[in-house]
C-alpha cells in the first residue's frame with residue numbers, strides 16, 4: 001500500500017477545495033484497505049473514507065489522520081445474469097458502460113453523476129425521480145477493525161439522499177445490484193439523453209460538488225434559492241451558480257470557509273423569504289466513528 005504524507009485533498013474533490021491529509025492512500029484491493037485501517041488503528045489515528053469526492057466539502061485545515069480514497073481501487077464488476085457484484089471504487093460511468101454492453105438496464109438515470117458506486121450507495125444517489133437504493137440487494141461492509149459483514153437492503157435505512165451507512169462505522173466495500181435485461185440501443189439512448197439534459201442545466205465546466213442542498217418536500221431547492229435572489233451571490237471565490245442556483249462553483253481559489261459562509265447566507269435568505277430551512281446535501285469531511 002502506498003501511503004502519501006500531507007496530500008492536498010483539493011486534488012481529490014470535484015470542488016477543488018480542501019487542506020492536506022496527514023496520511024492518504026488509495027487501496028487497490030481489500031487486503032490493502034485492511035492494511036490502511038491497521039496502520040491508523042495502531043497509531044490511534046482517525047480515518048475517513050471517500051469515494052471520488054464529488055459530494056464532499058473538505059475543510060481548509062484538511063484532516064489529521066488517514067484519508068482512504070476508494071475511487072480507482074476496489075474496482076471489480078462481476079456480472080452473473082441480472083445479479084452484479086460491484087466494488088465500491090468503481091466509477092458510475094464505468095459501471096454504466098459495462099451494463100450497457102451486457103444489456104442490463106435500469107440505472108441509466110445515474111448517467112452524469114460523477115462519483116463512485118460506493119459513494120452512490122452511501123448517499124442513495126438519484127435523479128429524475130429514481131434512486132439507486134431500488135436496485136440494491138445487499139452490501140458487503142467492513143469496520144475499522146477489519147470485520148466484514150453482509151447487510152441486506154432492508155437494514156440500510158434508505159431514504160432521499162440518505163442511508164444508515166452515512167456517518168456509521170461501516171465502510172462499504174461492495175454492493176450487489178439486481179438489474180433486468182434491456183435492449184442495448186435503448187440503454188445507450190437514455191444515457192445520452194440524460195447527459196444532454198445535465199449539460200444544459202448544470203455548470204459542469206467549473207469545479208462544484210453537485211446540488212448543495214436537498215430538495216424540501218414538494219419543492220426544489222434551486223427554485224427557492226433563485227427566487228430568494230441568491231443567484232450570483234459570491235464570497236471570496238465561492239459563488240452561487242448563475243446557471244443552477246443549487247450549485248456553488250469554485251471560481252478559482254475558493255476556501256471551505258467561503259463556501260460555508262455562502263451556504264449560511266443562502267439558508268438565511270430562503271428562511272426569511274419562504275420559512276423553509278434548507279438542509280445540506282453535501283457532506284463536510286469529519287472523522288468517521290471507529
Ligand SMILES: Cc1cc2nc3c(=O)[nH]c(=O)nc-3n(C[C@H](O)[C@H](O)[C@H](O)COP(=O)(O)OP(=O)(O)OC[C@H]3O[C@@H](n4cnc5c(N)ncnc54)[C@H](O)[C@@H]3O)c2cc1C
Nearest residue numbers: 051052053054055115116118119120125126172209210283
Ligand atoms: C456535477 C455534479 C452532479 C451531481 N449530480 C448528482 C445527482 O444528480 N444526484 C445525486 O444523488 N448526486 C449528484 N451529485 C453528487 C455526487 O456525485 C453523488 O452524491 C455521488 O454518489 C457521490 O459519490 P462519491 O464517490 O464522489 O462520494 P464522496 O463525495 O467521496 O463521499 C460522499 C460521502 O459518502 C462517504 N463515502 C463514500 N464512499 C464510501 C464508502 N465506500 N464507504 C463509506 N462511506 C463512503 C464519504 O465519507 C462522504 O461522507 C453530483 C455531483 C456533481 C459534482
